[in-house]
Structures are given as C-alpha cells and as structure tokens.
Amino acid sequence: MMERFYSWRDLKHCPNQGTLEALVICYNGCSLAVDSVYRDVEEALKGESSLPDCVYIVGNASQYAVFAEAWDPSNTRSAAMLKRGTKGGLDFVKQYVFLQWNSASFDERPLSPNVPYHFEVKRLLSRGVYSLMEKNNSIHQAPSGHVFKHPSGSRNRVFIQAREIAADEAELFVVGYMIALRHSTKLREAKKILIDTMGIYSYVKSALMHCGSDAEIFSFHSYDELEKLNPPNSPYFCVVSASTSGRMAKAMTDAWFAADRIATMVDVTAAGRCGDVMVPLDQMGVTFPELKVSEGTLIEIIGENFTSKAKPPRPVVIGLPHAPATLDVIHQYFGFTIPPLNTAMNGRRKLLQLEATSILEHEDFIQWLDTEIDWSFPLTISHVIHANDDASRSLAEAILERLRKRLANGDALRLIPYPELDKPVCEGATGVVVVSAVSRDGGVLREISRDLRSYIKAEIPRHFITPIGIPQTSASWKQLEIFLTKNPTLREYGFSNWIHLPIGDDSDENTWTRLANLASLSQTLDINELGLGESIDAEVVNASLELAANEIDRSYQSFLHSPRGEPLKLSEGFLFFAEGSDIAARYDEVGESTLYLTISAVLQCAREHKEHTKRLCPNGYESVVLGPECFLRFNDPILQACLLRASLPPELDYSASPEFSKLMRELLSKVFARWDKEFGDAALEFAASIAVGSLRLTRSDMSGLLQEVIGRASQPSALLGLIILAKWLQSSDC
Known part of the structure; x- marks a missing residue:
C-alpha cells in the first residue's frame, strides 16, 4: 500500500485515569474513499500488538467528510470496523476523533459518541515528529573517541540532522502541521520566512501551505551570513532547523531579531532557550550524558553534511532479526522451483528468476485472486492487457475467465498482449486491467502505464495486478506503486500484489x-x-x-x-x-x-x-x-x-x-x-x-x-x- 499516512503512538499519564495510549494517523493531502479509510485504520491498529485507548486522525476537511461517512451508524460496515477495537467483548478503543485543519488550528470532530479522553494536539504532533526522528535515525551520537564540531564552533557528542526527519510526503505533513499549529498566526502575517538551512525548506513550505501563506522563504545558511542580516522591515518569522546549544537562536536575538518570532524545530531542551522549541528532546525522555566534550577525533559538520567518515567500520552480524517477513512464504511456494542462476527466460537472462506458472493453480493463490477481483477491480473493465511472458498470459486468461462470469458485458472483454497494444486497440476502452505475473522494479508495468496515458483518458479506471514481486529494494517497490496509481484525477488507480520480497542488487553486472x-x-x-x-x-x-x-x-x-x-x-x-x-x-x-x-x-x-x-x-x-x-x-x-x-x-x-x-x-x-x-x-x-x-x-x-x-x-x-x-x-x- 502506498504511504498516504504516517501513524505513531503517544503515552501519557493521567492522575484520574492512569496511563493512556493514543494512536495518531496523519494523512498527506490525498483524496480518500470510504473503503480505503477502513483499511488504513485497521493497518494502523495492527502496527502494535496492543490496542490503544483512543484514535486521533489528522487531516483536512474533505478527508473528514469521508471519515464522517465511514463512521455514520447507518453505514453497515462501520460496526464491523469498530469491532477491530474490541478484544474479548471489551471496547479497548473507546474513542475516535478527527482533527480537522482549518488553516489556523485543528477542530476536534468526534467520530464516536463518547469522548472520555483528551490529548493536546500540540503534544501529539511533537511526539509524532520525535517518532520520525527515531524512525529515520536523525539524531546522531558521536562514537567513542569522536566529537562533532558544529557550524557554531561548539563541540559535543550529538548532532541532529533535521533534513532527515521526514522521508516521504505523509511524514512531511506531520512536520508541516506541527509548525503551522504552533505558529499559524505569525506565519500568515509574515512576508518573509528566514531559515538557517535549505534542508528544512520543504517543512516550512508545507506549513505555509497549511496556513494559506505565500511568504517568501530565505535561507541564510550560516553564522557568517547571519552577521550580515538585519531584521526585515516587513513582518517576518525565523525557523532554526535544530540545535544542541541554542546558539543560533541566541545569535539571532543578539542581532535584534525578536525572540517571539524565532522557533527552533528540535533542541535537546527548551530550558533557557531564546524563542520557541517545538520538539525539546528532554521532554521526549531523551537525555545525553556528557553532552559537551572538548577532546576527540573531530567529525566536522558543514551545513548538514559530515566532512568525512571518521568512525571505523561498524560490523553487522546477520541473524534472525534480519529475516524478511515474506521469506517463509516464498520458500513455501517457490522453494524447489527457482530456476538455476543466470537462467534465460522469455528472452532475457537474469541472475534470479521466478517461474510463476505453477503457482497460478495453487489453492491459496486462487482464493487471493478471487478476492481481489471481487473487492478491488473496477466494474467497467473492457480490456485486459498482459506482459509478454507465459505466466502473465496464463494469469490474464484466468482473470478474463472470471470477469466474464461476473460482468454483464463479459463476452465483450478483450485480451491484449502488450506488444499489440496501440491506440486503435484502446478505442472505446471503459476500464483496463494490466497483468504482470512477476515484477522486479516494474519496467514492463511502467511502459504499459506510460502507453495508456497516451492512448486513453485519465478518467478511465485501470487496475494493475502483479502477484509476485522481487524488487531490488522496498523503496523501489513503493515507487512503482506510486508511479502506477497516481494520476491527474482525484482517485488513484488500483494496485494488487500477493507477495513481494526485496532481493537486493539485480543489475546485469555481478x-x-x-x-x-x-x-x-x-x-x-x-x-x-x-x-x-x-x-x-x-x-x-x-x-x-x-x-x-x-x-x-x-x-x-x-x-x-x-x-x-x-x-x-x-x-x-x-x-x-x-x-x-x-x-x-x-x-x-x-x-x-x-x-x-x-x-x-x-x-x-x-x-x-x-x-x-x-x-x-x-x-x-x-x-x-x-x-x-x-x-x-x-x-x-x-x-x-x-x-x-x-x-x-x-x-x-x-x-x-x-x-x-x-x-x-x-x-x-x-x-x-x-x-x-x-x-x-x-x-x-x-x-x-x-x-x-x-x-x-x-x-x-x-x-x-x-x-x-x-x-x-x-x-x-x-x-x-x-x-x-x-x-x-x-x-x-x-
């Protein structure tokens, strides 16, 4: 599934109710459908072994409208969704609340009738940004015998790499919402936003978008440039990326910038700092013993980059924690049928190949395929297009057979090999299914997708199905899904995958x-x-x-x-x-x-x-x-x-x-x-x-x-x- 949301959890202690846990789901700017929000909430709930006490969903007005429809008691599926939050007949998830952004703050819109708990939105978003820092390893501690030399000249054991906080659009929205919520008034008033590094440009730009501001963003990059600056005559606001000593914010106030117009995204503490600290790490439970040091091999920081790899190599010993989640499944279905190394199939020689034809008759696969067709395929299908290999052709024929039994116009469906795909073939298309039995990083699917963009209108539904995936990386697989499903319309195209296993480098040179x-x-x-x-x-x-x-x-x-x-x-x-x-x-x-x-x-x-x-x-x-x-x-x-x-x-x-x-x-x-x-x-x-x-x-x-x-x-x-x-x-x- 494409990463259209990021979720995290927050624990807080309440004197009257004990320790409470909230699950937060923050969406990017995507369009939603009722069916998709059920899947999203279920996936987020499954992210941990225990159920939270409450769920907060962060999004915009159109996304709230979809959630309101999904949680409407008259919707028969809403009751089934609510059962996901029960265990042993008890309601573990006691409330669902949608936090709707309104360009200045969040409106709390309860989706459930009872709201016994309350979490402050600022707290939730700060915790969300900190969870991103943990996930994306943006807090670096110098190895033994080493010390970071910061652009300010200070030396200590910690460096916070702010540009690494968010890795995709959904994560970017978490940071953008946090900045916008804390400083929406000043961001809307400002004509110029000053930032200390271009590494946080996207975060600030996102915050301005949420606030409806068109302020100019100016990066001054360094302490040397700061000395040349004077506070603008027009309204302004300053965002510092990260700090371990508070020196940048202090230097700005010394240069006559107003403290109430300075905010630091992340610092080790908020105590004694100039301006606002949005994510103080000490309040997140993070402490750094012996933060300040004077001796050690220097790891110098230029901007947000390190000048050299000063630390000796770190060894990694492979063990069970490195076993991929789908490895046993691949062994179950393909353990004895993988062709020899460097085998040529369908006219192309690759180091690793999977022969999927036999799997198409497996009971587990047939059940999955029937479910995908019933739940995910568009009802307007007129064309089934398949990649030019035996397994894809067999799978396309199986799909065609099932569609003809399910659709009123089943006899009119067309089966098209990719080499025969052209504009005349696509005339009159009302819906398209694209089939590739096995995909690596999706070269054939990308080619077909590009051709379809030229041959048929974007409004015509299409669904891409590739049951087996052996991409080089998880990131390349996500990029394939984004490429295939994103389009100019408000809805995304469909994408179905049964099993995928990243297998590392798959280049022709090995x-x-x-x-x-x-x-x-x-x-x-x-x-x-x-x-x-x-x-x-x-x-x-x-x-x-x-x-x-x-x-x-x-x-x-x-x-x-x-x-x-x-x-x-x-x-x-x-x-x-x-x-x-x-x-x-x-x-x-x-x-x-x-x-x-x-x-x-x-x-x-x-x-x-x-x-x-x-x-x-x-x-x-x-x-x-x-x-x-x-x-x-x-x-x-x-x-x-x-x-x-x-x-x-x-x-x-x-x-x-x-x-x-x-x-x-x-x-x-x-x-x-x-x-x-x-x-x-x-x-x-x-x-x-x-x-x-x-x-x-x-x-x-x-x-x-x-x-x-x-x-x-x-x-x-x-x-x-x-x-x-x-x-x-x-x-x-x-």
Whole structure:
C-alpha cells in the first residue's frame, strides 16, 4: 500500500485515569474513499500488538467528510470496523476523533459518541515528529573517541540532522502541521520566512501551505551570513532547523531579531532557550550524558553534511532479526522451483528468476485472486492487457475467465498482449486491467502505464495486478506503486500484489560477470607481468590460470566447486529455513538459486532494518561491513559463497579496520591451508571474491595472505590461479 499516512503512538499519564495510549494517523493531502479509510485504520491498529485507548486522525476537511461517512451508524460496515477495537467483548478503543485543519488550528470532530479522553494536539504532533526522528535515525551520537564540531564552533557528542526527519510526503505533513499549529498566526502575517538551512525548506513550505501563506522563504545558511542580516522591515518569522546549544537562536536575538518570532524545530531542551522549541528532546525522555566534550577525533559538520567518515567500520552480524517477513512464504511456494542462476527466460537472462506458472493453480493463490477481483477491480473493465511472458498470459486468461462470469458485458472483454497494444486497440476502452505475473522494479508495468496515458483518458479506471514481486529494494517497490496509481484525477488507480520480497542488487553486472571478464583476462596475460619472480614455476602458473578460467566458465549458473572438485553443499539446520517447514525437511533438495535468493533477501532486509545497530547501511560519517563472525556463524561453504556473492563490495571492505582485516586474514589463511578438507570447500569462492576486488583487507594483510598461499603451492590448481590473478591485480592497482 502506498504511504498516504504516517501513524505513531503517544503515552501519557493521567492522575484520574492512569496511563493512556493514543494512536495518531496523519494523512498527506490525498483524496480518500470510504473503503480505503477502513483499511488504513485497521493497518494502523495492527502496527502494535496492543490496542490503544483512543484514535486521533489528522487531516483536512474533505478527508473528514469521508471519515464522517465511514463512521455514520447507518453505514453497515462501520460496526464491523469498530469491532477491530474490541478484544474479548471489551471496547479497548473507546474513542475516535478527527482533527480537522482549518488553516489556523485543528477542530476536534468526534467520530464516536463518547469522548472520555483528551490529548493536546500540540503534544501529539511533537511526539509524532520525535517518532520520525527515531524512525529515520536523525539524531546522531558521536562514537567513542569522536566529537562533532558544529557550524557554531561548539563541540559535543550529538548532532541532529533535521533534513532527515521526514522521508516521504505523509511524514512531511506531520512536520508541516506541527509548525503551522504552533505558529499559524505569525506565519500568515509574515512576508518573509528566514531559515538557517535549505534542508528544512520543504517543512516550512508545507506549513505555509497549511496556513494559506505565500511568504517568501530565505535561507541564510550560516553564522557568517547571519552577521550580515538585519531584521526585515516587513513582518517576518525565523525557523532554526535544530540545535544542541541554542546558539543560533541566541545569535539571532543578539542581532535584534525578536525572540517571539524565532522557533527552533528540535533542541535537546527548551530550558533557557531564546524563542520557541517545538520538539525539546528532554521532554521526549531523551537525555545525553556528557553532552559537551572538548577532546576527540573531530567529525566536522558543514551545513548538514559530515566532512568525512571518521568512525571505523561498524560490523553487522546477520541473524534472525534480519529475516524478511515474506521469506517463509516464498520458500513455501517457490522453494524447489527457482530456476538455476543466470537462467534465460522469455528472452532475457537474469541472475534470479521466478517461474510463476505453477503457482497460478495453487489453492491459496486462487482464493487471493478471487478476492481481489471481487473487492478491488473496477466494474467497467473492457480490456485486459498482459506482459509478454507465459505466466502473465496464463494469469490474464484466468482473470478474463472470471470477469466474464461476473460482468454483464463479459463476452465483450478483450485480451491484449502488450506488444499489440496501440491506440486503435484502446478505442472505446471503459476500464483496463494490466497483468504482470512477476515484477522486479516494474519496467514492463511502467511502459504499459506510460502507453495508456497516451492512448486513453485519465478518467478511465485501470487496475494493475502483479502477484509476485522481487524488487531490488522496498523503496523501489513503493515507487512503482506510486508511479502506477497516481494520476491527474482525484482517485488513484488500483494496485494488487500477493507477495513481494526485496532481493537486493539485480543489475546485469555481478560477481558472475566480473569473474567471466577475469577469466578472459587470464588468457591474455604475459607471465612476466605477474611480478612473481622465480618464486614459482612458469608451467605451474600457466596451468593454474587455465584451470581457474575453466572452473569459472563451467560455473556460470552455479557457484565455484570446492578445490576437491565437489559441488558446495548445505548441511541440516539452516537458520533461515523455518522449523517444521517442507523446505527444512527436504534441505538436500534445495537448489543453489534458492539459497542465493534467501541470503540476498536477508542481506537486503539488513540494509533496510529499522534498528540502527542492526542496519547494514552506512551513514554520513560511518561505514558498515558484514561482520567477520558471519562467516563463522554460517560456516557451510555454500552459505559462505552466498554471502560473498550477495554482499555489496563496501560491505566486504575490511581495509579501513586493522582489527577486522586481521580476523578475516586468519579465517582465510585457515580456509586456504585446508583446501583439501571440508573446512576449505569455499576456498575458490573466497579467492574469487578477492580477485574481483569485492573482499578487501589492509594492504599488508592482503600481501601477506597471497604470498603465503603462493609460497605453499607446488602443483597447478584453480585456487592458485585465482590467487595469482588477485596478486597481479593488487600489484597493478587494477
């Protein structure tokens, strides 16, 4: 579902009623329908395991009208909705209140007959902004031994990155409403709004829109520019992005700006500050021991950017918290049917492919499809358009068959393959269904959507259905949904998806293609260019390079074999196979492509994890690597191969940490030394990762490791060939 609202919860203690919890749902400026608000409230209620005491909905007048209709007692579905707030026959959710914005403040419009509780709107919105700061990791604390140097010149352990508070339009509205509510009168009066950074322009612009103001926004960027400013002669207002010392607001008052026309969005406290502090962190329960420090490695801040990544890499160890929510479902339906790696389907070769034709006959899918058609498809459908692949054609035919039984004009429905789609075909269209059985980031669906915009009017309903999604990221999947559903009308087009699982990078260039290029390079190398001197016989070198190239060539749809010539195998008890599932019981039948998809999806989930400490994603001053412990925890050679191939190169770059580099060197030394035993079965995969530049150590560790392997070699081997290539590439800085 597209993010048209953001929800959060607020706890407060009332002397008479004890601790109360409110759920707040804040909409962006979207148009709503009665059916959609039921789904929205239900989704927000399910966001936590416990039910709140009350629900507040924040929105505009048109959105209130839809909610009023949805909660009207004469609406038979409203009673069913209210039951969502009961448990064991008791009403846990005792009130629903709509907060309608009126350009200056919020009008409280009860949707339920009784309103026993009251939460102050300013409090709710401030708490909402703070929840966004937690969600989007906009409060940074300097690592041990480091200190932030702020533009003001002060040094402390905290930096608040205000521009990162909101990540989408719904979140932007939360911040905009907060600013507008607290300062609507002054914003409407002002002719000029001064801000200290363009990073908060969108927040202030949103607040002005809510207030109906057309004031000019001017960013002065820095303390140096502030010294050149004088308070405008016309009415003005000043918004400071964030502070840890209150110095910016103080400097403005020293420059004769009125304190009652200065507001700071976020500060560690409101006590002793000039002007208003909208989100004081100490009132949110946040404390920072030893905030002010004078010594430590400087992380200098320019504007809202860090000058360098001063902190050593942070390791992330993969575990159950990184298991994607839909991984078990994918295993259930596709665990034994994923084609081999780099398989060509429908004229295109991709690293990972899903064959969905067999799933179309599954009872669970049929039930989902029937429900989607009954509840979501427009009644005016005249055209069913499908992507040009076998699974999409089969799905489109199944949809067409069902529509013909349900619609009065069913016999007139047209089934159109995408290659045949043109303007004459679309003439007379009254409704369109677009079908793609499996989507990645939705290239085909986007193409069809663009064509339809040219061929038929925007007012004609259309519905996009893509049951299986394997996008690169969650964000790309949301962007696809937004692209397909947004349109010039007041309503959105429909979008249906059964399962989607982000699987990480899906580009045509990957470890397999880089290894293929390396194999080609090895055939043209002059042995004298390798810089090996007389440490190893030339015939051994040439034979090893040839063996390495042959092993790479035969493994284009799999992983490199062990040095003993055996395929890599999986042992029983894999962490990401659900206990008691069919795939866990038949683990010896699981293909390499299924294991690779699993690890790739787990790593992508780690990159998107909500908790900062578990997130495999760098920020402005901190790099992140896959913890060396992962290769000990997942010690099956095939799992080590999956980790090496599915990780992004920066995630295997241990060159910035002597500690992690040493740990990895010790592991690699043991793997390479035991190449003829089960412990060393992934030796070729580790060597290949080094050779293509993915796995990196410090220069001294890498040189010592490679020389150690070469020094032990007396016979030609694929392992030696890959190590020789790695050494040559390292020495030539290729």
